[in-house]
Amino acid sequence: MGQLLKELKETVQKLFEEEKVDLVIGYEKGTLPLRTTPCFIKNSKDAEKLVWNSACENNLAAYIPGMKGKIGIIAKGCDSRSLVGHLKEKQIERENLVIIGIPCHGMLDRKLTDKVLAGREIKDIEEKPEVIVFKGENFEETVAKNELLPDNCKTCSHRNPVLYDILIGEAIEENKDSDEFGKIKEYEAKTSDERWDYFSKQIGKCIRCYACRNACPLCYCKECCVDSSQPQWFGKSIALSDAQVFHIMRAFHVAGRCVDCGACVRACPMEIDLRFLNKKVEKDVRELFDFEAGINLDEPPPLSVFRPDDPEEFIK
Amino acid sequence: MEEGKESPWEPKLITFLCNWCSYAGADLAGVSRIQYPANTRTIRVPCSGRVNILYILKALQHGVDGVLVSGCHPGDCHYLSGNFSARRKFAVLSRLLEYIGIEKGRVQFSWVSAAEAGRFAEVITEVTEDVKKLGPAKRLVKNIG
Numbered sequence: 001m002g003q004l005l006k007e008l009k010e011t012v013q014k015l016f017e018e019e020k021v022d023l024v025i026g027y028e029k030g031t032l033p034l035r036t037t038p039c040f041i042k043n044s045k046d047a048e049k050l051v052w053n054s055a056c057e058n059n060l061a062a063y064i065p066g067m068k069g070k071i072g073i074i075a076k077g078c079d080s081r082s083l084v085g086h087l088k089e090k091q092i093e094r095e096n097l098v099i100i101g102i103p104c105h106g107m108l109d110r111k112l113t114d115k116v117l118a119g120r121e122i123k124d125i126e127e128k129p130e131v132i133v134f135k136g137e138n139f140e141e142t143v144a145k146n147e148l149l150p151d152n153c154k155t156c157s158h159r160n161p162v163l164y165d166i167l168i169g170e171a172i173e174e175n176k177d178s179d180e181f182g183k184i185k186e187y188e189a190k191t192s193d194e195r196w197d198y199f200s201k202q203i204g205k206c207i208r209c210y211a212c213r214n215a216c217p218l219c220y221c222k223e224c225c226v227d228s229s230q231p232q233w234f235g236k237s238i239a240l241s242d243a244q245v246f247h248i249m250r251a252f253h254v255a256g257r258c259v260d261c262g263a264c265v266r267a268c269p270m271e272i273d274l275r276f277l278n279k280k281v282e283k284d285v286r287e288l289f290d291f292e293a294g295i296n297l298d299e300p301p302p303l304s305v306f307r308p309d310d311p312e313e314f315i316k
Numbered sequence: 317m318e319e320g321k322e323s324p325w326e327p328k329l330i331t332f333l334c335n336w337c338s339y340a341g342a343d344l345a346g347v348s349r350i351q352y353p354a355n356t357r358t359i360r361v362p363c364s365g366r367v368n369i370l371y372i373l374k375a376l377q378h379g380v381d382g383v384l385v386s387g388c389h390p391g392d393c394h395y396l397s398g399n400f401s402a403r404r405k406f407a408v409l410s411r412l413l414e415y416i417g418i419e420k421g422r423v424q425f426s427w428v429s430a431a432e433a434g435r436f437a438e439v440i441t442e443v444t445e446d447v448k449k450l451g452p453a454k455r456l457v458k459n460i461g
């Protein structure tokens with residue numbers, strides 16, 4: 001980890017010295033152990049602030065839309081896929097973007113670490129390749145890292161950045177036998193009533209804070225249709241139906257774009273199973289149109305194009 | 317109607333018909349005096365590609381029992397590719413709706429040309445029958461309190 005960070009800092013410093021970037025988006029130390037916060041580095045001296053560990057969970061691509069100048073950005077596998085999405089959707093020009101890729105072994109799920117810690121306060125953590133050591137006042141606990149990963153990291157099949165200008169460290173082995181749609185297949189096997197109950201129960205928790213939308217790197221519209229009041233497309237009542245329609249539309253708006261970075265799930269204060277919808281749409285887009293989001297810059301977004309022989313068995 | 321006896325339930329359908337084919341098909345069915353169930357309320361849209369999926373969800377929210385979207389046959393779109401784009405959207409939507417537990421058949425899609433008056437009547441009859449079997453819509457209907 002130390003070696004990687006050193007390499008990262010030197011790379012960022014060099015980028016500033018060679019005047020290749022005006023700004024670098026990275027991670028700095030957060031206010032607590034196990035926390036990092038996105039930071040905006042504007043000169044080579046500030047590169048010292050950078051950190052790299054298993055708490056660098058934020059998808060920094062979310063900051064890209066609307067940015068001016070030459071931007072350097074630190075990108076994990078999923079972040080780089082979001083960047084591919086932004087490039088395709090013309091949110092930034094490729095020549096204005098310097099992608100500093102870092103292969104990622106998965107980021108810790110704070111909800112899971114909280115469960116392990118059960119209220120105990122940690123002062124420090126130590127990261128080893130396979131385990132995390134939590135250190136507190138009177139305790140030290142070693143937990144396998146795999147147990148602390150969120151679902152999207154566990155089944156991640158793009159741990160190495162798909163697009164980068166500079167790669168920090170060495171490429172790592174990809175997760176080949178992961179069944180990323182395993183849970184979706186389980187849901188699909190259930191009856192319509194069971195699925196409706198699950199969907200209603202999950203969405204019933206929603207408080208309409210829109211944190212999922214705000215955290216999503218792809219939700220960059222200047223005015224979101226959900227916020228529009230003239231016309232008011234979306235009902236704002238406490239009715240379950242209004243929340244359900246919002247979530248269906250949200251899943252639909254990221255159809256063929258979502259890269260499963262987990263930003264929405266992390267942001268949700270009510271722990272709604274948002275991947276229940278996102279992953280399903282991802283699976284369908286792959287089955288129907290043979291398309292995987294954020295991989296190939298030359299492939300247009302699947303819902304913006306068509307083929308004459310697209311599936312239409314559902315049409316009378 | 318006899319006093320005190322409730323009329324049997326009849327489904328309410330919303331049909332989004334594209335201006336150039338399905339709406340004209342419906343018109344032809346009318347002038348040709350072809351009979352089909354009167355459960356449907358038509359909304360004319362410029363093209364099936366104009367149908368935002370939010371329209372479909374909103375219709376369900378407002379308590380209609382079934383939604384039909386109908387456009388030109390592939391290759392016949394007045395705007396050349398509107399129905400092709402629509403087909404991709406609807407493919408994703410119909411799978412998603414079934415997945416979250418909206419009964420199969422509540423939301424349907426069809427291609428009906430301006431000359432297919434008989435087919436239009438058939439499609440409406442079929443959809444009405446399907447929805448009748450499903451019963452009144454309960455899911456996604458907006459109820460407060």
